[in-house]
Each structure stands twice: as structure tokens, then as C-alpha cells.
Amino acid sequence: MSMIFVQLPDGSKKELSEGSSALDLASGIGRRLAEAAMGARINGAVAGLATTLNDGDTVEILTFDTREGQDVFRHSAAHLMASAIMKVRPNTKLAIGPSIEDGFYYDIDADPPLTEEDFPAIEAEMAALVKADAPFVRREVSKAEALNHFRAQGDIYKVELIEGLEDGAITYYDNGDFTDLCRGPHLPSTGRIKAFKLLSVAGAYWRGDEKRPMLQRIYGTAFPNKKQLDEYLALRAEAEKRDHRRLGRQLDLFSFHTAGPGFPFFHPKGMIVLNSLLDFWHEEHRKRGYGQVRTPIILDRGLWEQSGHWDHYKENMYFTQIDERDYAVKPMNCPGGMLIYKTAKRSYRDLPMRMAELGTVHRHEKSGVLHGLTRVRMFTQDDAHIFMTPEQIQKEVIGVIDFVDTVYSLFGLEYAVELSTRPEKSIGSDEMWETATSSLKSALEAKGMAFKINEGDGAFYGPKIDFHVRDSLKRSWQCATIQLDFAMPEKFDLEYTGPDGNAHRPVMIHRVIYGAIERFLGILIEHFAGAFPTWLAPVQAVVIPVASAFEDYAKEVNGALFARGFRVEVDDSTETMKYKIRNAQTQQIPYMLVVGERERENRTVAVRHRRHGDLGSLSLDTFVERLGEEVRTRALDTALAVPKAE
RNA sequence: GCUGGCGUAGCUCAGUUGGUAGAGCAACGGAUUUGUAAUCCGUGGGUCGGGGGUUCAACUCCCUUCGCCAGCUCCA
Numbered sequence: 001m002s003m004i005f006v007q008l009p010d011g012s013k014k015e016l017s018e019g020s021s022a023l024d025l026a027s028g029i030g031r032r033l034a035e036a037a038m039g040a041r042i043n044g045a046v047a048g049l050a051t052t053l054n055d056g057d058t059v060e061i062l063t064f065d066t067r068e069g070q071d072v073f074r075h076s077a078a079h080l081m082a083s084a085i086m087k088v089r090p091n092t093k094l095a096i097g098p099s100i101e102d103g104f105y106y107d108i109d110a111d112p113p114l115t116e117e118d119f120p121a122i123e124a125e126m127a128a129l130v131k132a133d134a135p136f137v138r139r140e141v142s143k144a145e146a147l148n149h150f151r152a153q154g155d156i157y158k159v160e161l162i163e164g165l166e167d168g169a170i171t172y173y174d175n176g177d178f179t180d181l182c183r184g185p186h187l188p189s190t191g192r193i194k195a196f197k198l199l200s201v202a203g204a205y206w207r208g209d210e211k212r213p214m215l216q217r218i219y220g221t222a223f224p225n226k227k228q229l230d231e232y233l234a235l236r237a238e239a240e241k242r243d244h245r246r247l248g249r250q251l252d253l254f255s256f257h258t259a260g261p262g263f264p265f266f267h268p269k270g271m272i273v274l275n276s277l278l279d280f281w282h283e284e285h286r287k288r289g290y291g292q293v294r295t296p297i298i299l300d301r302g303l304w305e306q307s308g309h310w311d312h313y314k315e316n317m318y319f320t321q322i323d324e325r326d327y328a329v330k331p332m333n334c335p336g337g338m339l340i341y342k343t344a345k346r347s348y349r350d351l352p353m354r355m356a357e358l359g360t361v362h363r364h365e366k367s368g369v370l371h372g373l374t375r376v377r378m379f380t381q382d383d384a385h386i387f388m389t390p391e392q393i394q395k396e397v398i399g400v401i402d403f404v405d406t407v408y409s410l411f412g413l414e415y416a417v418e419l420s421t422r423p424e425k426s427i428g429s430d431e432m433w434e435t436a437t438s439s440l441k442s443a444l445e446a447k448g449m450a451f452k453i454n455e456g457d458g459a460f461y462g463p464k465i466d467f468h469v470r471d472s473l474k475r476s477w478q479c480a481t482i483q484l485d486f487a488m489p490e491k492f493d494l495e496y497t498g499p500d501g502n503a504h505r506p507v508m509i510h511r512v513i514y515g516a517i518e519r520f521l522g523i524l525i526e527h528f529a530g531a532f533p534t535w536l537a538p539v540q541a542v543v544i545p546v547a548s549a550f551e552d553y554a555k556e557v558n559g560a561l562f563a564r565g566f567r568v569e570v571d572d573s574t575e576t577m578k579y580k581i582r583n584a585q586t587q588q589i590p591y592m593l594v595v596g597e598r599e600r601e602n603r604t605v606a607v608r609h610r611r612h613g614d615l616g617s618l619s620l621d622t623f624v625e626r627l628g629e630e631v632r633t634r635a636l637d638t639a640l641a642v643p644k645a646e
Numbered sequence: 647g648c649u650g651g652c653g654u655a656g657c658u659c660a661g662u663u664g665g666u667a668g669a670g671c672a673a674c675g676g677a678u679u680u681g682u683a684a685u686c687c688g689u690g691g692g693u694c695g696g697g698g699g700u701u702c703a704a705c706u707c708c709c710u711u712c713g714c715c716a717g718c719u720c721c722a
Contacts, residue, residue, distance in 0.1 A: 105717095113650070202717030203649025210719045214649050217717065249657075258695085258713055316721085361722090366647045367713095369720065381722065466722095478722055516722045547679040574678080575685085582683035596681060608682055 064224050074099030076136060076187040077196055077222035082106050083178035084125035085218070088118065094180070095157040095206060095215050101474070102232065103221030107204055109157065113216055119198040126196060133191030134176035138184055143167035146181065157206065157215075195229035196222035239472040244525035245372040251530055251538070251587060253521075254373065262370045262377030264518055269538035272567065273524075274517060276536045278358070280410075280634065281382055281514070288403060290354040290384060295336025297360060301326035306491060307335040308427050312460040316363045333359035334485075334510055337385040338492040341506075346496040351506065352388035352396050358517075359383045373522030374477050380517050386509040387494070390435075393507055397443035397465075397482060400511050404467055404480045407513050412636055413527060416476070417449055418466045420457035427461055428487035436484040436507075437463040459510075461487040467515075472526040479515035479523070484508075531588040531610060534627070535634045539589045541627065543570045543605075544580045546596035553600040557593060557620060564624055566631070585610055590638070591627070612642045 063069045078097035081104075085092055089110050097106030108114070114122075141149075143162060150158040158181050162170065173182045175190060187193070197220060204217040223229040240246075248254045253270035256263075266274060285292065298320060304310040309317070309331065318329040330336070337355055346353070360380045369375055388396050408415055419440055422433045440463055444451050451465070458464050467480035485508045488494075495503040514520035524532070534540050541561060545554040554570045561568040571580040577594065584592045593605040598617070605623050607615040618626075618640070630639035 115650075200716060201650070204718045205648075208719070210648070214718075216649075219717080256714090261713070363721080366720070368647060368649095368718085370714090375721075379722065481722070512722065514722090519722060544682085545679095546681050549679075576678090576680050578680080578682070579684055580682095585683055592682075594682060598681085606681075614682060 071099040072185055073187060073193070073224070074104040074222055076190070077193050077220065078104040078106050079136070079173065079175055079178070079180055079182070079186065080126050080129055080190055080193055080196070080222075081122065081198070081218065081220055082108070082180060083129055083175060084122045085110070085114070086178060087125045088121050089114065093153075093155045093157055096161070097180075103199065103219060105217050105219045107157075107206070107215040107217050109213070109215050114201055114218065116198075116201060123196070123198055126193075129176060130190050130193050130196075132176060133189050135189040136184075136186035137174045138186075139172050139174065140168075141170050141172055143170055146170050146172070149179075150181070192224065193222050194224060195226040196220060197229060197233070236473075239474075242472045242526045242529040243372075244374070244471070244522040247525050247530040248373070248522075251525075253525070253538070256372075260378075261367065262365060262375075264373055264376055264378070270521070272538045273532060273536050274521060277514065277517060277520070277524075278382075280407075280535075284403065284407065285356050285384075288354070288399070290356040292356045292358075293337065293340055294357060295333060295340070295359065296330075297362075298327045298329050299335065301328055303335050303339075304328045307338070307488065308460065308491060309335070312425055312427070316365065318362050318364055329362045330359070331361050331363045332510075333357050333361065333381060333383045334385060334488060335492075338488065338494065341385075341387055341494055342492065346387070346494075346506070348389060348496055348498050348504075351496060352386050352392050354384060354386045356382070356384040373518045373525075374471065374475075376516075376518050379519065381512050382514045382517060384509075384511050386511070387489075387496075387506045388508070389496070389498075389504070390507055393439045393484070393509075394443050394446065396509055397440060397484070398447060400482050400509065400513075401443065401447050401449065401465070404482075404513055408467070408469070408480075410634060411524060411527065411533075413469050413523070415479070416468045417444065417451040418454045418457075418468065419444065419451050420454040420459075420464050420466060422463060423456045423458050423460060425460055426458070428490070432486040433463065436486055440465050440482070440484055459483050459485075461485045462510075469523050471523055472529075477515075477519060477523060479520055480513050481511065481515065483510040485510060529588075531590075533634065533636050534590045534638075535631045537588070537590050538567065539569055539587065540567045540631070541569075541591035541593055542580075542584045542589050543568065543593045543595060544577055544584070545570070545572065546577045546594060548572070548574070550596050550600055554595050557595060557605055560620060561624065561627075564628065566624075566627060581608065593623070607640065609638050609640065609642070612638060615640050615642065 064073055075098060078099065082094055082097055085106070085108060086094075091111065092114075093109040095107035095109065097104065143165065144167075146162045146165075147159060150162060161181060170181070171183060172179050173184055173186055175186075199219045199221060201216055201218050203214045206212040206215050221229070221232060223232065248270070251269060252267050253273065254264050254266045257265065282292075301310065301319075304317075309328070313331055317331050320327050320329065336359070337357065340355065341353070358380055360378065362378045365375065365377050370377070386396050386400075404415075419437075421437055426433070444465065454466070462483050462485040464481050464483035466478050468476045469479050470476050486505075489506050489508055494506050494508075496506050498504045524536075532538075543554045543557045543561075545551050551570070551572050554572065558568050558570045571583070573580065575583075581592055581594075588610055590610055592608040592610070594608060595605060599605055602617070602619075604617045604619050606617050607623060609615055615638075623640075626639045629635075633639075
């Protein structure tokens with residue numbers, strides 16, 4: 001008597017009747033069962049089965065609603081694509097083809113290289129394979145057999161992969177006449193991949209190693225039905241529209257010029273946003289007991305040798321020579337902070353000593369990595385160095401974590417946390433690293449914060465906690481970082497006098513909250529799709545007279561708002577009111593104040609909000625008061641009453 | 647830096663097999679004086695990223711260089 005269980009997505013198990021082959025389960029029973037158990041139709045595929053099952057096995061039914069289910073689905077789609085590529089280009093060598101968030105890719109070595117022009121042919125072949133509905137069949141092979149097979153095909157990549165595998169643990173998945181080395185699991189058959197699209201092709205190093213050959217990576221995505229695929233594609237198109245590089249031009253915030261690749265130029269409107277961010281930053285630092293310092297951009301070579309940057313960071317630094325003396329342009333602010341610390345004899349009573357610095361740094365990034373404001377060669381870090389006793393570490397780290405959370409919450413930004421440990425190129429002893437790493441870890445645990453460990457990704461002088469925020473195209477960017485450093489105080493021989501009257505070595509934290517203000521601005525532009533909260537908006541309100549006869553009153557309204565410190569403009573161009581409104585909308589100006597006969601009579605303004613539309617008339621005084629409230633509280637939405645949508 | 651792609655007016659883009667460039671928006675001028683997302687008419691604007699080559703002739707082909715885009719490697 002066979003006993004096979006199906007584990008449903010809700011965690012419960014259901015026994016299946018005898019005689020169901022795994023394939024049957026997968027292709028038919030699985031979905032039906034799952035639907036019955038959940039009391040609803042599953043909008044998607046059932047995935048993830050092995051082809052041979054033993055008594056007592058549990059079969060997990062994955063739906064497309066789960067990440068695991070999507071992985072199986074997309075991974076099967078990757079096989080489907082590889083199969084189609086082999087039909088279109090029989091002499092292609094295959095490397096690996098995993099699923100990724102929202103899709104999949106396959107790394108291939110095609111000669112001549114595939115281009116997007118080949119996509120239609122490949123997609124047509126894929127469609128034919130979907131129609132054929134060939135099952136994915138798992139089978140185990142010996143290492144020798146696998147090696148022979150792929151050597152015969154001349155696929156050096158698969159051969160290398162197999163060489164790294166243990167004999168006895170090698171499985172193939174057959175699908176029609178296509179066979180691929182794979183751990184699985186897969187969909188029962190190709191017929192389920194109803195909707196797919198190849199998206200792009202780009203280069204990728206074999207095994208992620210820049211010293212190895214570059215392969216072609218074909219990106220694609222797949223969904224259980226066309227509707228979901230179309231929705232996804234529409235979302236992508238929408239995301240592209242909020243690309244900060246595009247909005248930066250449209251909103252006249254910043255520009256780039258060939259005269260300085262990677263060096264951003266901020267326009268007046270961009271500076272308003274930036275300065276508003278910094279006003280907030282200053283307030284918060286004052287509250288949290290930080291002092292502020294400023295240190296030079298270029299400093300003597302000897303200092304960089306002492307700090308270790310000369311040995312560990314030289315390839316990213318700019319240099320200059322003045323009066324036959326070597327200088328480096330600072331890529332980080334810490335050495336300057338060290339020198340300030342050393343200007344006096346410090347006591348334990350002075351600690352923790354928190355010194356913030358809006359430090360402009362230059363880093364010679366490789367040309368291919370530049371990306372709008374999010375990856376530049378000159379940027380300003382909202383840096384701070386906290387000097388403290390070892391006993392103060394936890395409290396200070398927690399303080400910074402809270403700080404980051406407060407700031408990000410204000411913008412409604414979600415973030416992911418990572419703990420990065422000791423890299424290969426590093427300074428300091430094993431114990432230092434051990435203590436520093438566990439201090440950061442325990443602070444995160446004390447905060448009950450979920451985090452991922454990123455082995456070997458720390459700074460050369462210490463481990464760090466990184467906060468990652470995503471851009472509109474789901475690319476993740478590191479913003480805030482908290483780095484614990486025992487090494488730099490050692491190198492600079494920092495000391496403080498303890499209660500015992502003896503000299504002790506302080507520990508330091510390097511931290512940024514926004515990260516780089518340029519990058520943070522880039523992310524905010526995308527996060528808000530250009531519609532900054534009023535406190536950040538370059539223009540907070542525009543007064544629009546319905547006709548030139550009302551320009552006087554419009555100017556009066558403008559003057560009243562200006563006097564209260566608001567950023568306001570009058571649109572007195574000879575265009576129509578509709579045109580001016582449209583203009584203000586495209587510029588994402590929060591408030592449009594329409595004034596005509598009625599408003600002039602009653603000393604009111606007709607308020608239109610960029611998102612909520614017409615909010616009706618308000619007395620000028622009331623509007624000023626509410627706007628003030630909205631700006632003062634740095635609110636995300638309007639402080640005015642918004643009629644409820646039906 | 648690597649692989650691939652792309653550089654045409656301020657912006658978004660057309661430009662057929664090589665025969666010295668067009669549109670919409672923007673700008674400017676004029677008319678219009680308008681009640682919640684584009685009023686109408688007109689004008690100016692480009693050594694087609696730079697340099698070199700092939701050709702009677704190059705925006706179109708080739709080389710080179712710079713920049714941009716996607717991804718990889720690297721990073722705030």
C-alpha cells in the first residue's frame with residue numbers, strides 16, 4: 001500500500017490514493033486538491049515534483065503565489081528557453097539558468113552572439129514546445145556518464161559544473177529531446193508555461209569571475225497566464241517612467257555633462273530638495289547630541305598611508321601633486337575626523353563623542369558602473385564618527401539603528417538590513433573582528449531586526465550593518481551603513497583617559513544615514529515618482545489667475561505665501577488656465593491656487609491638489625495655516641480635508 | 647574595466663538600397679482673456695557626439711575616440 005502525502009500551501013497534509021504516479025499528481029490531482037483544500041481556485045500553476053516517489057514521501061504543492069512556486073515555474077521556463085535556443089542555434093554551449101525575482105535567465109555561449117533580433121525565433125520555438133506539452137522527467141546519472149555526455153557536446157561549462165559535483169548526486173531533467181543537468185524540481189510539463197517573454201541580453205562573467213570568459217545572459221520572464229504577464233510588463237513600463245534620471249531632467253533638478261562623467265550638477269530646484277533634506281538632518285543631529293565638523297578635500301599622502309587607504313583603496317582614489325608634495329583627494333572622511341579627535345586629551349567623560357560631517361568625497365568608480373545619481377564619482381556622505389568606550393558600543397549602535405529607522409520611516413521607505421563580515425583584504429586582529437562583529441549582531445538582535453549575513457563584505461577596517469533601499473526598477477542600493485572600527489583608533493593611536501587615570505583605546509563607529517545625499521535623492525525621486533512631499537517640493541504652490549485681470553490678486557496671494565516662507569510662484573504667462581494647471585501637474589507642484597472673480601471678492605483661494613484634485617475654496621488665512629502645518633510636520637500627504645472618493 | 651546596444655534641434659523621436667535633414671513638445675513673436683490636465687497662427691533653432699578613412703558624394707559604410715544605456719564584476 002502506497003502512502004504518499006501532499007503538503008498543501010497552508011501546511012496541512014493530505015493523503016493521496018494508491019496508484020497515482022507522481023506525474024499524475026503533478027499534472028492533475030495536485031491542482032485540484034490544492035484548490036479543494038483552499039476552497040478557492042488557484043490562479044496559477046502547481047509545481048515542484050520529483051518523478052519517483054516512495055512510500056511515506058511528502059509531496060509539496062507549490063502555487064505561483066509563493067516564491068518557491070515561482071522559482072520552480074521560472075526555472076522550468078529557463079529550461080524551455082534553453083531548449084528553444086538549442087533548436088535555433090544548435091552549437092550553443094549552455095552554462096547555468098536559474099530563476100530570479102520576477103523571471104529567469106540562462107547564461108549561454110553562442111557563436112555568433114545572440115541578439116534581441118533572435119528573440120522572436122526563440123520565442124516561437126518556445127511556444128511550439130509549450131504546445132507540445134512535453135513532461136519534465138527526472139533521472140539520475142553517474143558522474144562518468146554525465147561527463148561523457150557533455151564532453152561529447154563540447155559544453156565546457158557543464159563539464160566544469162559536473163566536475164565539481166559528487167558522483168551519485170547528479171540528476172538530469174529530460175524535456176522532449178532536450179536534456180539538461182539540473183537539480184530540479186520542475187513543473188510537470190511545459191504546457192503550463194502559458195505566458196513568457198524574453199526581455200534582454202547582456203554579458204555576465206562565467207561563475208561571476210571577471211577573470212573568466214564573458215557569457216551571454218538572456219533574461220526572460222514567465223507567468224501562468226497572459227494577464228499576469230501583461231500586468232508585469234505594464235508595471236515595468238511604469239517603473240521606467242519614474243526613473244530618477246528621466247525625472248531629474250523633467251523636473252529640472254540636476255544634470256550630467258561629458259565634462260565630468262559621474263559628477264552631478266545640481267540645479268536650483270534640486271538644491272531645494274537637497275537642502276530641505278539637510279535641514280531635517282541638522283535638526284535630528286542636534287537632538288541626538290552630535291557636533292558637526294568639516295575636514296579638507298585633499299590631504300597629504302602620508303595620512304592615507306597611515307589610515308590604510310593607500311594600501312587598500314588606492315585604485316579608487318584621485319591624486320594630485322602640489323609643490324612636489326603628494327596629495328590624495330579624500331575617498332572617505334574618517335582620517336580627518338581622527339585628526340580632530342587627537343587635537344585634545346580626551347576623557348571618558350567626553351565619550352561617546354559624536355562628530356557628524358557632510359563630507360564630499362571623490363571615488364574613481366569604473367566607467368561602466370555609473371548610474372544617474374545612485375552611482376556617481378563625487379558625492380556627499382552624511383557621515384559621522386562616534387568615538388566611545390567598549391562598554392558604550394551596543395547603546396550607540398542601537399542609537400544609530402533607531403536614527404536610521406526614524407529617518408526612513410518619515411519617507412515611508414522600506415529597507416532590508418545586512419550584516420557584512422570580514423573581507424579578504426582587511427586590517428586588524430582576529431579578536432578585534434570577532435568582538436566587533438558580535439557587537440553589531442547583538443545590537444541587531446536586541447532591536448529584533450531581521451537581517452541577512454553578508455560574508456566577507458565588510459569594510460577593510462571593520463564589519464558593518466548595511467541598509468538597502470530599492471529603486472523603481474527593483475535594483476537595491478545601499479544607503480545607510482553602520483561600521484564598527486577597532487582598527488583605525490589603533491592606527492592613529494587614539495586614546496582617552498579612563499576613571500582609573502590610565503590611557504585607554506576608544507572604539508569608533510563610522511556611520512551614514514542617508515548614505516550619499518545624491519543617491520538618497522535619486523531613490524526619493526523614484527519613490528515619490530517626482531511628487532515630493534510638500535516640505536521637499538521645489539515649488540510648493542503655484543497661483544494661477546483664471547485671466548490676466550486677476551493677476552493683481554494672484555500676486556497678492558503669492559506675496560502672502562512668500563512672506564510666510566513658502567516656495568510659491570505666480571503663473572502669469574499668457575497661456576490658458578487649463579494649460580497652466582497641466583503644467584503645474586507635470587511639475588508635480590503640490591498645490592495649485594486658482595484665483596478669479598469669486599476668490600478676489602471673498603479673499604479666498606480655490607485649492608487644487610496635484611493628486612486629490614479640486615479641494616474647493618478656502619480663505620487665504622486657512623490655507624496658509626494648513627500649508628504651514630503640513631510643512632512643519634513634514635507630512636507625506638496633504639493637511640487639507642480631502643473629500644472621500646466614492 | 648568587461649560583453650552587447652545606442653549617440654540626429656533643449657526634450658521625445660522619424661530619416662527608405664549612400665545623393666549635404668524632418669515632426670511633436672519646448673523656446674521666441676503675435677492674436678486670444680479663458681473656472682480645474684494641452685487656444686490658434688507664425689518664427690528661429692541641428693558642421694547628424696568628436697576625429698580619421700572609403701567614395702564623385704557619408705547622418706547612412708569602415709576605423710578610432712568620448713559619452714550614454716542594460717547587465718556582469720565592484721560599491722555609498
